[in-house]
Amino acid sequence: DTEVTQTPKHLVMGMTNKKSLKCEQHMGHRAMYWYKQKAKKPPELMFVYSYEKLSINESVPSRFSPECPNSSLLNLHLHALQPEDSALYLCASSRHNSGSYNEQFFGPGTRLTVL
Amino acid sequence: DAKTTQPPSMDCAEGRAANLPCNHSTISGNEYVYWYRQIHSQGPQYIIHGLKNNETNEMASLIITEDRKSSTLILPHATLRDTAVYYCIVRVDAGNMLTFGGGTRLMVKP
Numbered sequence: 001d002t003e004v005t006q007t008p009k010h011l012v013m014g015m016t017n018k019k020s021l022k023c024e025q026h027m028g029h030r031a032m033y034w035y036k037q038k039a040k041k042p043p044e045l046m047f048v049y050s051y052e053k054l055s056i057n058e059s060v061p062s063r064f065s066p067e068c069p070n071s072s073l074l075n076l077h078l079h080a081l082q083p084e085d086s087a088l089y090l091c092a093s094s095r096h097n098s099g100s101y102n103e104q105f106f107g108p109g110t111r112l113t114v115l
Numbered sequence: 116d117a118k119t120t121q122p123p124s125m126d127c128a129e130g131r132a133a134n135l136p137c138n139h140s141t142i143s144g145n146e147y148v149y150w151y152r153q154i155h156s157q158g159p160q161y162i163i164h165g166l167k168n169n170e171t172n173e174m175a176s177l178i179i180t181e182d183r184k185s186s187t188l189i190l191p192h193a194t195l196r197d198t199a200v201y202y203c204i205v206r207v208d209a210g211n212m213l214t215f216g217g218g219t220r221l222m223v224k225p
Contacts, residue, residue: 004158042202042215043159056212090158103149104213106158 004107023091133190137203
């Protein structure tokens with residue numbers, strides 16, 4: 001299995017809702033990532049988990065809360081989002097958090113719309 | 116990580132080689148050149164990476180100049196499915212951060 005899967009594919013939520021995005025990989029990778037991509041812009045790194053511990057938080061607002069329950073799963077909990085948070089949220093994984101041949105494998109993304 | 120400069124868009128005829136340039140004049144000795152692409156509505160896909168030698172795999176070739184200040188990604192026989200945004204990224208191999216620049220939007224035309 002060489003895939004990163006993300007659910008749901010699309011999500012529409014109101015500003016008072018609480019929702020979660022899910023990401024899963026079964027490649028034995030020990031680093032997992034969340035990126036945010038606005039329309040016609042490049043992806044921007046949000047969080048990095050290494051061996052199930054948060055290692056990088058790129059100054060992301062607290063309304064985004066990541067969680068890594070085990071080495072295969074990565075969640076992004078959403079609460080009190082703003083319309084400007086509407087974007088494609090991409091999950092990625094890599095074998096380790098450093099070293100050669102450490103390419104990142106990306107999922108298809110969750111397209112989030114905040115009303 | 117060093118900054119990269121790529122042309123915003125390029126066209127290529129189907130079946131011809133697509134040569135995508137990238138400038139990274141401030142690259143450091145321990146920084147690698149990575150290429151990813153993003154086909155519309157999909158997540159980015161790793162293509163190839165290199166340090167100073169030219170590299171080739173089943174998808175593409177990477178040519179890095181001797182001074183390492185620029186590189187070229189070559190898709191030898193472009194197909195319509197190669198239409199995508201191509202990102203050149205320079206990063207320290209010991210790190211795990213990918214900083215995407217603007218990329219080049221490659222349009223392969225019949």
